[in-house]
Amino acid sequence: MSPNAASPLSLAAASGADIPALMDGIGRRARAAARALGLAPAAKKDEALRAMAAEIRAAAPAILSANAADMADGEKAGLAGSFLDRLRLDGARLEAIAAAVEDIAALADPVGRVLATFERPNGLRIERVATPLGVVGIIFESRPNVTADAGALCVKAGNAAILRAGSDSLRTSSLIADAMRRGLASAGLPEDGIIMVPVKDRAAVGEMLKGLSGAIDVIVPRGGKSLVERVQTEARVPVFAHLEGIVHVYVHAPADLDLARRLVVNAKMRRTGICGAAETLLVDRACAQTHLKPLVTALIEAGCAVRGDEAARAADPRVTAASEADWSTEYLDAIISVRLVDSLDAAIAHIEAYGSHHTDCIVTDDGAAAERFLAEVDSAIVLHNASTQFADGGEFGFGAEIGIATGRMHARGPVGVEQLTSFKYRVRGTGQTRG
Amino acid sequence: MSPNAASPLSLAAASGADIPALMDGIGRRARAAARALGLAPAAKKDEALRAMAAEIRAAAPAILSANAADMADGEKAGLAGSFLDRLRLDGARLEAIAAAVEDIAALADPVGRVLATFERPNGLRIERVATPLGVVGIIFESRPNVTADAGALCVKAGNAAILRAGSDSLRTSSLIADAMRRGLASAGLPEDGIIMVPVKDRAAVGEMLKGLSGAIDVIVPRGGKSLVERVQTEARVPVFAHLEGIVHVYVHAPADLDLARRLVVNAKMRRTGICGAAETLLVDRACAQTHLKPLVTALIEAGCAVRGDEAARAADPRVTAASEADWSTEYLDAIISVRLVDSLDAAIAHIEAYGSHHTDCIVTDDGAAAERFLAEVDSAIVLHNASTQFADGGEFGFGAEIGIATGRMHARGPVGVEQLTSFKYRVRGTGQTRG
Numbered sequence: 001m002s003p004n005a006a007s008p009l010s011l012a013a014a015s016g017a018d019i020p021a022l023m024d025g026i027g028r029r030a031r032a033a034a035r036a037l038g039l040a041p042a043a044k045k046d047e048a049l050r051a052m053a054a055e056i057r058a059a060a061p062a063i064l065s066a067n068a069a070d071m072a073d074g075e076k077a078g079l080a081g082s083f084l085d086r087l088r089l090d091g092a093r094l095e096a097i098a099a100a101v102e103d104i105a106a107l108a109d110p111v112g113r114v115l116a117t118f119e120r121p122n123g124l125r126i127e128r129v130a131t132p133l134g135v136v137g138i139i140f141e142s143r144p145n146v147t148a149d150a151g152a153l154c155v156k157a158g159n160a161a162i163l164r165a166g167s168d169s170l171r172t173s174s175l176i177a178d179a180m181r182r183g184l185a186s187a188g189l190p191e192d193g194i195i196m197v198p199v200k201d202r203a204a205v206g207e208m209l210k211g212l213s214g215a216i217d218v219i220v221p222r223g224g225k226s227l228v229e230r231v232q233t234e235a236r237v238p239v240f241a242h243l244e245g246i247v248h249v250y251v252h253a254p255a256d257l258d259l260a261r262r263l264v265v266n267a268k269m270r271r272t273g274i275c276g277a278a279e280t281l282l283v284d285r286a287c288a289q290t291h292l293k294p295l296v297t298a299l300i301e302a303g304c305a306v307r308g309d310e311a312a313r314a315a316d317p318r319v320t321a322a323s324e325a326d327w328s329t330e331y332l333d334a335i336i337s338v339r340l341v342d343s344l345d346a347a348i349a350h351i352e353a354y355g356s357h358h359t360d361c362i363v364t365d366d367g368a369a370a371e372r373f374l375a376e377v378d379s380a381i382v383l384h385n386a387s388t389q390f391a392d393g394g395e396f397g398f399g400a401e402i403g404i405a406t407g408r409m410h411a412r413g414p415v416g417v418e419q420l421t422s423f424k425y426r427v428r429g430t431g432q433t434r435g
Numbered sequence: 436m437s438p439n440a441a442s443p444l445s446l447a448a449a450s451g452a453d454i455p456a457l458m459d460g461i462g463r464r465a466r467a468a469a470r471a472l473g474l475a476p477a478a479k480k481d482e483a484l485r486a487m488a489a490e491i492r493a494a495a496p497a498i499l500s501a502n503a504a505d506m507a508d509g510e511k512a513g514l515a516g517s518f519l520d521r522l523r524l525d526g527a528r529l530e531a532i533a534a535a536v537e538d539i540a541a542l543a544d545p546v547g548r549v550l551a552t553f554e555r556p557n558g559l560r561i562e563r564v565a566t567p568l569g570v571v572g573i574i575f576e577s578r579p580n581v582t583a584d585a586g587a588l589c590v591k592a593g594n595a596a597i598l599r600a601g602s603d604s605l606r607t608s609s610l611i612a613d614a615m616r617r618g619l620a621s622a623g624l625p626e627d628g629i630i631m632v633p634v635k636d637r638a639a640v641g642e643m644l645k646g647l648s649g650a651i652d653v654i655v656p657r658g659g660k661s662l663v664e665r666v667q668t669e670a671r672v673p674v675f676a677h678l679e680g681i682v683h684v685y686v687h688a689p690a691d692l693d694l695a696r697r698l699v700v701n702a703k704m705r706r707t708g709i710c711g712a713a714e715t716l717l718v719d720r721a722c723a724q725t726h727l728k729p730l731v732t733a734l735i736e737a738g739c740a741v742r743g744d745e746a747a748r749a750a751d752p753r754v755t756a757a758s759e760a761d762w763s764t765e766y767l768d769a770i771i772s773v774r775l776v777d778s779l780d781a782a783i784a785h786i787e788a789y790g791s792h793h794t795d796c797i798v799t800d801d802g803a804a805a806e807r808f809l810a811e812v813d814s815a816i817v818l819h820n821a822s823t824q825f826a827d828g829g830e831f832g833f834g835a836e837i838g839i840a841t842g843r844m845h846a847r848g849p850v851g852v853e854q855l856t857s858f859k860y861r862v863r864g865t866g867q868t869r870g
Contacts, residue, residue, distance in 0.1 A: 131813070380859055382860070431694045
């Protein structure tokens with residue numbers, strides 16, 4: 001679509017838009033709003049968040065009818081069923097979106113937390129105190145709830161959010177963003193704390209990735225691998241993201257078989273399409289005799305296709321041969337790769353070689369082995385005797401997450417309100433000069 | 436210099452080097468060393484750091500003679516006196532370098548710190564625990580001490596360091612790096628934890644800024660504005676840096692005149708060439724009558740040239756007229772700009788408009804005004820009644836700093852060992868599955 005193509009949306013700003021100029025203006029508005037939101041007291045931000053939830057509920061008929069129109073267009077365009085399911089709203093899903101915003105209002109204010117204090121021998125009192133990050137750019141695909149989750153998390157942390165919705169969900173997402181802007185305004189905060197990019201033109205994404213002349217501090221992509229890959233490759237600003245979740249469960253001897261079976265089946269099959277779903281099962285040779293066949297059988301009986309090495313294939317004839325590529329494949333489906341490993345070290349080496357530093361788990365009764373695994377596996381989340389499907393900000397108690405990050409800079413793992421803050425140093429003196 | 440130009444150094448690796456291949460190999464060696472350093476216990480790292488100090492001392496004759504050769508070449512090339520002074524080593528300066536490495540050994544281990552713990556209703560125990568960042572690329576100019584400071588800080592935090600010295604100090608810096616590598620090896624740690632880029636070719640910097648195929652996690656430039664600007668513009672990996680320190684001292688009414696005078700003169704004149712030196716003095720109109728003239732006079736008498744607005748010029752005939760450009764100029768010299776402001780709000784607005792978010796100070800007896808200034812000025816370091824020259828990792832008690840950052844991502848203010856770490860989540864369960 002060319003920058004001047006007529007938008008199917010009746011968005012005034014979008015008609016005949018000069019995309020760089022439009023996006024530059026959005027950046028400047030967001031930056032100004034971020035300054036005001038960054039100084040807003042907790043009570044004001046929470047008042048705005050509760051008002052957003054009320055505005056979303058009040059706008060339910062309009063949002064649901066916009067969503068029906070987005071769905072109809074999506075069906076006409078032949079979008080995949082899984083895509084349409086993520087796009088689809090109903091009364092219950094919209095109520096859950098509003099309630100999630102209220103949950104974020106109820107969280108403790110992440111801004112102003114004193115992260116460290118130290119008094120120097122010369123009497124200077126130094127505090128490291130949490131401050132907002134600034135302006136967060138969120139680029140997402142179909143899920144309309146990202147508008148509310150991401151916008152609310154940003155406002156809670158004193159940041160402004162620039163949201164770029166997938167073109168197939170823009171009508172739905174725009175009305176949710178409008179409701180949230182009304183919520184900001186009703187609390188006396190700048191409505192530009194949440195700005196939805198009003199054009200479908202993909203050039204807008206390119207402008208965001210360049211950072212809007214310094215207006216955007218960090219980009220969060222929420223969507224499939226191709227979106228995340230584009231963002232990680234092109235972005236000239238920091239990115240909070242994970243490209244994929246090549247998640248391992250390692251069953252180490254001694255591990256209780258029943259516990260291992262429950263964990264492996266849950267980690268793989270509870271939901272296969274999420275980033276915390278297991279993709280590879282590693283079984284230690286020391287317990288292969290007793291554990292391999294029952295684990296493989298349990299997975300197959302739960303509806304999972306198993307691709308394995310020779311040992312796995314010997315355990316059950318329904319196991320097909322895994323290729324080298326399987327060890328680095330994120331299936332996001334009812335498929336798992338299974339391999340024997342010779343030791344804890346071999347398991348760690350496999351995970352470091354093939355994994356994606358997202359989430360990995362050891363199942364064992366051996367506390368020392370578990371601690372070594374937790375220390376040596378370099379992943380955002382490492383678990384002992386718990387399902388990898390807990391890799392989620394809500395399950396971590398963060399209220400909600402704006403995404404999961406596998407980078408090592410600033411944020412790692414589920415990105416909640418605390419990770420949406422920066423910090424500064426406050427130094428209180430009594431006239432100290434430096435000698 | 437072309438990639439194949441003969442190097443004046445007798446470094447085997449440098450002759451006829453294929454720079455991308457050379458740098459790629461350095462990246463892979465550093466990444467492998469980082470993995471080992473990241474898992475090294477504190478005692479091993481500290482043993483290596485103490486051995487580094489001993490090796491630097493033992494190599495003093497060779498290092499000082501290499502430095503004499505670098506100095507002679509620099510003088511022949513007509514390098515500036517300030518540049519040569521930063522390059523110059525003597526016995527005392529080298530001893531200070533070795534002692535600083537021992538000071539870093541004595542710091543608490545930043546790796547493994549438990550940053551947060553929470554237990555979930557389902558019994559999961561979750562810890563956020565500090566981990567190394569990975570591989571740090573340091574690009575610096577003349578100061579040989581950066582080799583030791585940066586290398587030691589990286590090793591302390593379990594990271595590997597790739598060091599790129601200015602070509603005029605490469606002989607000196609290489610010998611210091613060699614001594615540190617011997618220190619690593621003597622403690623049984625990989626000597627590739629510290630790698631000095633062995634070529635002067637500037638293409639090596641370009642390769643580092645591209646990240647060496649993902650091997651470099653963060654770049655730290657240490658040097659003048661043109662170096663930092665190039666790094667910030669070209670780097671495809673995160674950067675810890677400040678471009679400049681446009682540092683303000685705001686004298687608010689009521690402020691004790693004697694205290695204000697001592698702070699202003701120290702903030703500007705103790706050392707004028709450091710990033711925490713004051714560049715602009717803002718005087719509140721409410722105390723101009725009593726404070727402006729004495730402050731301006733004290734600065735002039737201390738040897739400082741004053742450029743001011745009309746009020747400042749009226750206070751002392753030696754004040755010259757400030758232009759609009761003065762308010763955003765980092766002099767790094769005995770020059771200051773002076774302006775009256777109408778209020779605390781006007782002072783904050785001036786600082787936000789012209790400052791560089793580095794370090795800013797309010798001088799006042801009014802605690803409420805001080806707290807507003809500390810909250811509302813969006814700078815890495817904000818001070819009340821203390822000299823801005825305290826903007827320094829050593830003065831903050833960090834032992835040493837690898838630099839000062841003004842970005843809001845990951846690190847801000849003095850970057851010490853804690854900021855050279857990342858974190859991950861350790862989750863301990865008893866068989867929990869997600870419902």
